[in-house]
Amino acid sequence: MSTVALKDVTKIWPDGTLAVDRVSLDVRDGEFMVLLGPSGCGKSTVLRMIAGLEDPTEGDILLNGEPVLDVPPRDRSIAMVFQDFALYPHMTVADNIGFPLKLSGVEPGSRQDRVGTVAGALGIGEVLGRRPSQLSGGQRQRVAMGRAMVRRPGIFLMDEPLSNLDSGLRAELRAEITSMTRELGVTTMYVTHDQAEALTMADRVAIMRRGVLQDLGTPTEVYRRPATLYVAAFLGSPRMNLLEAQVYVHLDRYVALNFGEQTLYLAWADPRSRAVARYHGERIVVGVRAEALTPVTPDTPGAVLHGRIRYLEHHGHESLAYLDIGATAIVVDEVGGPAAEQPAGGTLKRLGGALQRLTRSNSVSAQEERGGPVSLLNDPGRHHRKAAELSVRLAPYPAVTSGHPLTVAVQMDALHFFDERGDRIDVGWR
Numbered sequence: 137m138s139t140v141a142l143k144d145v146t147k148i149w150p151d152g153t154l155a156v157d158r159v160s161l162d163v164r165d166g167e168f169m170v171l172l173g174p175s176g177c178g179k180s181t182v183l184r185m186i187a188g189l190e191d192p193t194e195g196d197i198l199l200n201g202e203p204v205l206d207v208p209p210r211d212r213s214i215a216m217v218f219q220d221f222a223l224y225p226h227m228t229v230a231d232n233i234g235f236p237l238k239l240s241g242v243e244p245g246s247r248q249d250r251v252g253t254v255a256g257a258l259g260i261g262e263v264l265g266r267r268p269s270q271l272s273g274g275q276r277q278r279v280a281m282g283r284a285m286v287r288r289p290g291i292f293l294m295d296e297p298l299s300n301l302d303s304g305l306r307a308e309l310r311a312e313i314t315s316m317t318r319e320l321g322v323t324t325m326y327v328t329h330d331q332a333e334a335l336t337m338a339d340r341v342a343i344m345r346r347g348v349l350q351d352l353g354t355p356t357e358v359y360r361r362p363a364t365l366y367v368a369a370f371l372g373s374p375r376m377n378l379l380e381a382q383v384y385v386h387l388d389r390y391v392a393l394n395f396g397e398q399t400l401y402l403a404w405a406d407p408r409s410r411a412v413a414r415y416h417g418e419r420i421v422v423g424v425r426a427e428a429l430t431p432v433t434p435d436t437p438g439a440v441l442h443g444r445i446r447y448l449e450h451h452g453h454e455s456l457a458y459l460d461i462g463a464t465a466i467v468v469d470e471v472g473g474p475a476a477e478q479p480a481g482g483t484l485k486r487l488g489g490a491l492q493r494l495t496r497s498n499s500v501s502a503q504e505e506r507g508g509p510v511s512l513l514n515d516p517g518r519h520h521r522k523a524a525e526l527s528v529r530l531a532p533y534p535a536v537t538s539g540h541p542l543t544v545a546v547q548m549d550a551l552h553f554f555d556e557r558g559d560r561i562d563v564g565w566r
């Protein structure tokens with residue numbers, strides 16, 4: 137049995153950088169846990185503390201229920217694979233994989249058996265006699281994993297092991313890694329900044345931002361019910377539409393969500409309307425994914441939004457339309473991808489945000505994030521506003537073009553609500 141537990145773990149580097157901020161996390165026996173977050177959010181630091189390569193500043197780490205802060209790395213029954221793995225160039229594949237066994241004095245016969253088993257599981261049984269220079273990138277990565285697995289660790293830590301590989305190979309190895317670790321029943325923590333990788337591989341995903349754990353759950357849970365605006369923005373493709381809305385309550389009738397030129401209505405009988413009604417007269421963020429929007433004819437009654445196609449993106453199996461609906465979108469920082477790279481506010485605003493981030497130490501911003509008075513909706517370092525381009529899924533290569541009007545029906549029970557701090561407005565609904 138192998139479990140990992142972090143109890144309020146904090147890591148402050150000697151220069152004052154708060155890299156990990158009171159993270160608590162339980163990894164179950166045999167579980168494949170993915171630690172997901174943007175570059176610099178503290179993922180590697182978490183893994184290195186579990187491995188014993190770094191000490192937490194505060195908090196406790198338990199393996200199999202036992203505190204291990206006094207246990208040296210080699211006695212923790214942990215194997216770790218990094219993005220920049222190094223193989224011994226002068227050794228064969230078999231010798232590379234068997235090296236840890238040789239170090240710990242396993243005799244050659246049983247060493248060979250174990251190397252053969254691991255290499256077979258990884259699909260590199262045929263190349264055991266080759267040297268690393270005679271292997272493809274994917275094969276080299278498999279050798280690195282084999283070398284980590286051969287000691288039969290209780291816990292397997294992988295730090296962005298696929299990020300140096302091309303995308304086809306990445307997809308292939310993803311499936312292999314998960315099936316191999318599940319077959320061996322080894323408890324795994326896998327670090328990535330790639331949300332698609334996390335959603336496809338994980339039993340559960342832990343999402344971090346600036347050292348803080350934002351959300352934890354199965355891929356379905358965190359996708360369907362993101363705990364924060366950040367998680368909502370980070371997961372999924374296309375990204376969730378995040379619209380600023382003014383809330384108006386008409387008691388006993390409905391809660392109106394005004395997006396500027398258009399309004400959606402939550403019926404008073406809707407179990408979510410009471411929670412949202414608390415924000416009467418205030419602005420909130422309403423999230424809606426492309427899959428909750430269906431193109432309809434303009435005269436369709438009910439919850440609809442009317443827009444004009446600003447541009448189309450063809451992805452082969454589908455086309456995405458981006459609609460101008462006269463609303464304001466919230467763009468969250470640090471989610472990666474084009475959404476975060478193209479703030480409509482322009483270069484100056486972007487520079488402003490970057491400067492602000494540079495001049496503010498990490499520890500200060502993390503403190504603000506955990507309890508300070510800072511409002512997400514008013515902090516240019518966290519997000520910005522821009523004219524909303526509502527993403528809508530269409531059939532491949534539709535007959536419409538940019539400039540065309542388009543009406544979409546909104547699946548009201550698929551809306552997400554966030555307050556101005558970026559926390560989910562909990563509406564007791566799933």
Ligand SMILES: Nc1ncnc2c1ncn2[C@@H]1O[C@H](COP(=O)(O)OP(=O)(O)O)[C@@H](O)[C@H]1O
Nearest residue numbers: 149151153155174175176177178179180181182
């Ligand atoms: N040895 C170190 N000394 C000082 N700061 C560090 C050190 N290692 C990492 N950091 C800082 O700690 C934060 C988290 O880093 P890291 O855990 O590597 O993030 P990630 O793996 O999510 O990209 C970053 O701000 C990084 O610059």
Ligand SMILES: [Mg+2]
Nearest residue numbers: 179180181295
């Ligand atoms: Mg890292």
